[in-house]
Each structure stands twice: as structure tokens, then as C-alpha cells.
Amino acid sequence: MFSYVLxxxxxxxxxxxxxxxxxFGLVYLAPGDPVQTLLPPDADAETVAQLKRLYGLDRPLxxxxxxxxxxxxxxxxxRSIATGRPVAEEIARSLGNTVxxxxxxxxxxxxxxxxxxxxxxxxxxxxLDRCVTGVAVVGVSVPNYWLGIVLVIxxxxxxMALPASGMAGDGFDPTSWEHLKHxxxxxxxxxxxxxxxxxxxxxxxxxxxxxQEFVTTLRANGLPEWRVLRHAxxxxxxxxxxxxxxxFGTLMGGSILVETVFSWPGSGFLLSKAILTRDxxxxxxxxxxxxxxxxxxxxxxxxxxxxxxxRIRRA
Amino acid sequence: MQPxxxxxxLSVDFVTRESRVRAVNGVSFSMMPGEVxxxxxxxxxxxxVTMRALMRLLPPKRxxxxxxxxxxxxxxxxxxxxxxxxxxxxxxxxxxxxxxxAFDPVVRVGDQIAEVVAQHRxxxxxxxxxxxxxxxxxxxxxxxxxxxQAYPHELSGGLRQRAMIALALSCEPKLLLxxxxxxxxxxxxxxxxxxxxxxxxxxxxxxxxxxxxxxxVAAEIADRVAIMYAGRIVETGSVRExxxxxxHPYTSGLLGxxxxxxxxxxxxxxxxxxxPDMRALPPGCSFAPRCPQALGECASGPPPAVSPAPGRVAxxxxxxxxxxxxxx
Ligand SMILES: Nc1ncnc2c1ncn2[C@@H]1O[C@H](COP(=O)(O)OP(=O)(O)OP(=O)(O)O)[C@@H](O)[C@H]1O
Ligand SMILES: [Mg+2]
Numbered sequence: 001m002f003s004y005v006l007x008x009x010x011x012x013x014x015x016x017x018x019x020x021x022x023x024f025g026l027v028y029l030a031p032g033d034p035v036q037t038l039l040p041p042d043a044d045a046e047t048v049a050q051l052k053r054l055y056g057l058d059r060p061l062x063x064x065x066x067x068x069x070x071x072x073x074x075x076x077x078x079r080s081i082a083t084g085r086p087v088a089e090e091i092a093r094s095l096g097n098t099v100x101x102x103x104x105x106x107x108x109x110x111x112x113x114x115x116x117x118x119x120x121x122x123x124x125x126x127x128l129d130r131c132v133t134g135v136a137v138v139g140v141s142v143p144n145y146w147l148g149i150v151l152v153i154x155x156x157x158x159x160m161a162l163p164a165s166g167m168a169g170d171g172f173d174p175t176s177w178e179h180l181k182h183x184x185x186x187x188x189x190x191x192x193x194x195x196x197x198x199x200x201x202x203x204x205x206x207x208x209x210x211x212q213e214f215v216t217t218l219r220a221n222g223l224p225e226w227r228v229l230r231h232a233x234x235x236x237x238x239x240x241x242x243x244x245x246x247x248f249g250t251l252m253g254g255s256i257l258v259e260t261v262f263s264w265p266g267s268g269f270l271l272s273k274a275i276l277t278r279d280x281x282x283x284x285x286x287x288x289x290x291x292x293x294x295x296x297x298x299x300x301x302x303x304x305x306x307x308x309x310x311r312i313r314r315a
Numbered sequence: 316m317q318p319x320x321x322x323x324x325l326s327v328d329f330v331t332r333e334s335r336v337r338a339v340n341g342v343s344f345s346m347m348p349g350e351v352x353x354x355x356x357x358x359x360x361x362x363x364v365t366m367r368a369l370m371r372l373l374p375p376k377r378x379x380x381x382x383x384x385x386x387x388x389x390x391x392x393x394x395x396x397x398x399x400x401x402x403x404x405x406x407x408x409x410x411x412x413x414x415x416x417a418f419d420p421v422v423r424v425g426d427q428i429a430e431v432v433a434q435h436r437x438x439x440x441x442x443x444x445x446x447x448x449x450x451x452x453x454x455x456x457x458x459x460x461x462x463x464q465a466y467p468h469e470l471s472g473g474l475r476q477r478a479m480i481a482l483a484l485s486c487e488p489k490l491l492l493x494x495x496x497x498x499x500x501x502x503x504x505x506x507x508x509x510x511x512x513x514x515x516x517x518x519x520x521x522x523x524x525x526x527x528x529x530x531x532v533a534a535e536i537a538d539r540v541a542i543m544y545a546g547r548i549v550e551t552g553s554v555r556e557x558x559x560x561x562x563h564p565y566t567s568g569l570l571g572x573x574x575x576x577x578x579x580x581x582x583x584x585x586x587x588x589x590x591p592d593m594r595a596l597p598p599g600c601s602f603a604p605r606c607p608q609a610l611g612e613c614a615s616g617p618p619p620a621v622s623p624a625p626g627r628v629a630x631x632x633x634x635x636x637x638x639x640x641x642x643x
Pocket of ligand 2: 362364
């Protein structure tokens with residue numbers, strides 16, 4: 001087990017390097033010059049060149065990348081062009097909020113979807129199964145920014161039961177209803193797609209496992225149905241975990257629209273602001289951190305999977 | 316002495332919305348405690364379905380069981396869930412053909428046995444593991460202690476099947492149903508597992524139903540054989556008599572098509588034709604279309620069971636019937 005963990009960790013290093021290159025390079029592929037947004041449109045060439053020198057944008061790309069990588073490795077992501085504050089600080093503040101939102105959404109989605117998928121998978125083909133499949137299809141198909149807006153209109157504007165945007169204040173206090181209230185609508189909105197995807201994966205995994213021979217063996221040995229189901233769920237878990245991990249990664253990066261709809265001060269919100277202002281250091285830093293979280297999530301999923309299924313460790 | 320198993324006129328239908336297929340049709344037999352019966356027959360003749368029906372392991376919504384099954388004095392078809400759970404593993408257990416897929420792949424073998432022991436005997440997991448160790452010694456698995464910790468994929472096919480036997484014997488069943496337990500194994504391992512099963516059967520005095528395609532295996536371990544064709548038992552009798560002087564033309568065909576005990580220079584005979592389509596059986600004897608000795612009447616109705624000698628029953632119009640069979 002230990003050597004498996006070590007191998008997986010080592011394999012993640014080149015992936016992380018590749019990710020950093022892509023993050024750095026992508027920003028340069030996008031049209032437009034970041035310096036331009038800082039200066040008035042009629043700024044002369046001399047000023048532009050000066051500013052470029054100031055940010056090191058006049059050096060060759062490879063040199064820029066290496067010096068950026070060196071600084072990033074020591075925790076220095078540079079300063080935001082828009083606010084002038086250190087990027088690391090901006091990311092740290094917003095990332096916590098996004099992890100809170102995405103993490104909670106995935107946990108909620110997993111609990112709901114695993115239960116739904118198990119019910120459907122045990123009775124594949126029944127009307128219950130068809131209901132769950134229907135719910136899953138709807139969950140996956142509804143665009144989440146649209147759902148967010150609808151929820152805001154219904155619960156915040158019409159019923160005035162829940163807040164429409166923002167957090168209750170800096171920091172998060174899980175014992176305060178005021179803080180929790182702000183999470184309800186964004187979490188529902190964000191968990192809708194993962195509920196659909198995880199429910200479908202669980203359903204097919206459970207129904208496949210329930211048709212395997214060993215389930216007959218368990219019954220043939222007089223085990224009660226709940227014990228049979230426990231064996232089946234343990235077998236169905238690895239693929240579901242994999243999908244859940246992917247969903248967490250997607251939510252971490254993919255909550256831009258939802259965070260914007262709810263003005264949730266997370267990394268997606270930060271990212272969307274940085275895109276609008278062409279704040280390159282913030283863009284690079286945020287994308288890199290989100291991508292690394294994606295890589296780490298996958299690594300964590302692999303490790304959890306292999307602890308559930310001993311056959312994976314050999315591969 | 317009371318018979319351990321009495322099966323009367325057992326039928327199994329598989330039902331879907333569009334169709335209804337009778338996979339087992341009027342099967343009757345009885346077994347005394349300690350008796351070993353082999354079930355022989357072509358693929359699809361209903362051997363596995365009969366075995367599963369005895370333990371009510373068929374999918375309840377998609378199958379219907381008719382007739383009577385009594386095991387150890389209890390009516391199996393009338394059992395509620397609790398009684399069924401106590402019977403399964405406790406009175407009757409089953410070994411499957413494919414030991415690879417018959418264990419839960421993500422749970423250690425020892426724990427799977429311990430769970431069953433704990434369930435039936437109401438003991439702790441730890442006590443169950445101790446019993447599992449005893450069982451591994453019983454089925455002669457070397458380094459038993461270490462093997463208990465293994466996952467199914469870490470054992471060889473032969474060891475897995477031994478572990479499967481250990482699991483089946485864990486709660487000392489009175490009846491063991493072995494559905495082609497050696498088919499998936501190498502020839503040499505097959506013989507070892509067979510020898511093990513036979514010696515365990517004698518040691519523990521269980522009754523065993525042994526499903527096989529192999530007449531040699533039947534001759535080796537069975538007291539009695541039952542030949543199945545298209546969902547019916549077409550012939551039963553003691554293994555020596557049936558193999559020496561078969562009554563039913565299908566049995567003769569099976570004997571003729573086996574590799575054992577044939578002069579090398581004689582070509583193997585196969586039974587002409589293909590196994591019947593269970594969805595559209597002929598109205599008369601199911602074997603008649605392939606039978607070299609078929610008469611005109613064979614197509615008119617299913618032949619009744621006749622018993623030309625004590626302990627022998629056959630369903631064929633050509634067999635003369637001096638006495639009525641006990642179980643038709
Ligand atoms: N769950 C099921 N649903 C529908 N039909 C089934 C089911 N299980 C078995 N059958 C049908 O019942 C018939 C008998 O099958 P069975 O498995 O008992 O054959 P068998 O004698 O064990 O053959 P083999 O030697 O290949 O194991 C077959 O025609 C099969 O298609
Ligand atoms: Mg079979």
C-alpha cells in the first residue's frame with residue numbers, strides 16, 4: 001500500500017508541471033495585451049514599454065515561465081494588476097470560500113445521489129428506477145446559472161426567505177444560521193448536476209454488482225438482505241468515488257457562473273473579475289491553484305479507491 | 316429412515332411480460348441422508364435451475380416454482396424469509412462453478428466465511444474467524460492462517476474452490492449442492508478437488524447433489540445418477556446399473572459420446588441434432604426428434620415414468636413397466 005501511495009505521488013509531479021506550463025501559456029494565447037487595460041487608450045509607446053519592463057513582460061516567454069515558476073514554488077504569485085495586493089493573499093481568501101461551497105455541494109450531492117442511485121440500482125427497471133433516472137436527467141440538463149437565477153427569484157425575491165447573494169461576513173461560522181442561510185441557494189444550485197451524474201453512476205454500478213454471482217453466494221449462505229446490500233455497495237463504491245472526485249474538481253473550477261450569480265466571494269468570482277480586467281497574475285495563479293487542486297483531488301480519489309478495492313493496488 | 320430431500324413434480328417457469336418458458340418440468344426425486352446423486356445432462360437441460368429452485372435462489376419476480384420441495388422435514392416453498400435464511404447455509408449450501416466470481420472480490424476470504432458463521436451461530440467475528448481457520452484446515456488449504464487474510468484474486472483457482480467448499484461447509488449443512496464445482500479448474504486440480512469432496516462427504520456424512528457433464532466423475536463419486544433432458548429427469552437409477560445398462564435412448568447417447576472407456580479406434584458417436592428450444596418443445600417426448608429409436612406414438616404425449624426394476628425409473632415408451640414407480 002505504501003509503495004502504491006509513493007508511486008502515485010511521484011506520478012503526480014510531472015502532471016503538476018505540465019499543468020503549470022499550460023496555465024502560464026494559456027494566458028498568452030488569449031487576445032489582447034494585459035498592459036493595455038492598465039493604461040489609458042492613448043498612452044504612448046514609451047509608457048507601455050516601461051510598464052512591460054516593470055512586470056517583466058518584455059523578456060522571452062521561457063524565461064518568464066521559469067522565473068514565474070521559481071517564484072510560485074516559493075509561494076510568491078506576484079501582485080494583482082487591478083488591486084496591487086499580493087495574488088497569494090487574494091487566492092487564499094477566496095479559495096477557502098470556494099472549498100466551503102464546492103465541498104458542501106459535493107457532500108450534499110453524494111448523500112442524495114448515492115441513496116437515490118442505490119434505490120434505483122437495486123430495482124433496475126422498476127418505476128422507482130425510472131423516476132430516479134428522470135430526476136438525474138433533469139439534474140444534469142438544467143444549466144446551473146439558470147437554476148440559480150430561478151431559485152433567487154422564487155426564494156429571495158418573491159418569498160424573501162433566503163438571502164440572494166454574498167456571505168454574511170468575513171469568515172464562516174457553521175453555528176450561525178445567518179452564515180448557513182447564505183449557503184442554501186448556492187449549494188442547491190451547485191449540487192444539482194453532481195446529483196444527476198453521481199446518481200446515474202451509482203445506479204449502474206449497483207445494478208451491475210447486484211447481478212454478479214457473488215451476490216447469489218451471499219444469499220445462498222443465508223445472509224440477510226441488508227448485509228448483501230452492504231457487500232454490493234462496497235463493490236459499487238470505487239467508480240462512484242471516482243466520479244465524485246471529478247465532480248469536486250469540476251465544481252472547484254466550474255463554479256464561476258454560480259459564484260457570479262450569487263456574488264459568492266470565492267475563487268470563481270475572483271477569476272471572473274480577473275478575466276474582465278485582464279489581471280494576468282491573478283488569472284495565472286488562480287487557474288494554477290485550481291488545477292493543482294484538481295490533480296490532488298484525483299490523487300486522493302485514487303488512494304481512497306485503492307483502499308476500498310484491493311485489486312487496484314496491483315495495477 | 317426418512318428421506319432428507321423429497322422433490323415432487325417440481326416445475327420452474329421463467330416469466331417475462333412477453334413470454335413464459337418452462338425450464339424445469341415435473342422433476343421428482345428423493346434422497347436419503349448421506350446419499351450422493353449426480354445430475355447429468357446437456358447444457359440448458361435445467362440442472363442449475365433445479366439446484367437453485369431447491370434453495371429458492373431464483374429471481375422471485377421473474378420465476379415461478381411449482382410442485383413440492385421438502386428438505387429435512389420442512390416445506391421449502393412455504394418458508395418465510397427468516398426460515399429461508401436459516402435453511403440457506405445452515406441446512407443446504409451450494410458450491411458454484413466459477414470460484415473466481417463466487418466470492419466478493421473486495422472482502423478478505425476469511426472475513427467472508429466468518430460473516431456467515433457469525434450470522435448462523437450468533438457468535439462474534441473473531442469466533443467466526445477461528446472457525447474459518449478450522450475449515451481451511453479441513454479442506455486442506457496450506458498456510459491456512461495466511462490464506463484467510465487473502466483477497467479472492469490472490470488465490471489460485473484450486474485454492475479458491477477449496478475456500479468455496481470451506482464456506483459451503485461452514486455451518487455443517489446436511490445437503491450440499493455442487494453445481495459443476497470442477498468445470499472451471501485444470502484437469503489435475505479437478506481431480507484433487509473431487510477427491511477432497513468425496514472424502515469430506517464421507518467424513519461428514521452429508522448428502523450431495525453433484526451436477527456434472529462428466530460421466531467419469533459420476534461413476535467415481537455418485538451412488539445414484541439422474542439424467543436430465545429438456546427440463547425433465549428422463550432416467551434415474553444406481554450409478555452402476557445406469558452406466559452399464561441404460562434404459563433411455565438419451566442416456567445411451569450420452570454414454571456413446573463420452574471419451575472414457577472407448578476403444579481408441581472407434582469414432583466417438585455424438586447425439587444427432589441439437590438440444591431443443593425450451594420455448595417450443597414438441598408435444599410428445601422432448602427427445603423424440605433426435606431419438607434413433609423413436610416410435611410413432613412418441614410424438615403424441617409425454618411418456619409417463621415407468622419403473623422396470625426397483626430403484627430405476629425412465630421416461631420412455633420403449634421401456635416395459637412391471638411395477639409403478641414410487642416417485643414419478
Ligand atoms: N434467470 C433466468 N431467466 C430466464 N431463463 C433462465 C434463467 N436461468 C436459466 N434460464 C433458462 O433455463 C434453462 C435451463 O438452464 P440451466 O442453467 O438450468 O441449464 P444447465 O443444465 O445448468 O446447463 P449448463 O450445463 O450449461 O450449466 C435454459 O434454457 C436457460 O436459458
Ligand atoms: Mg448449469
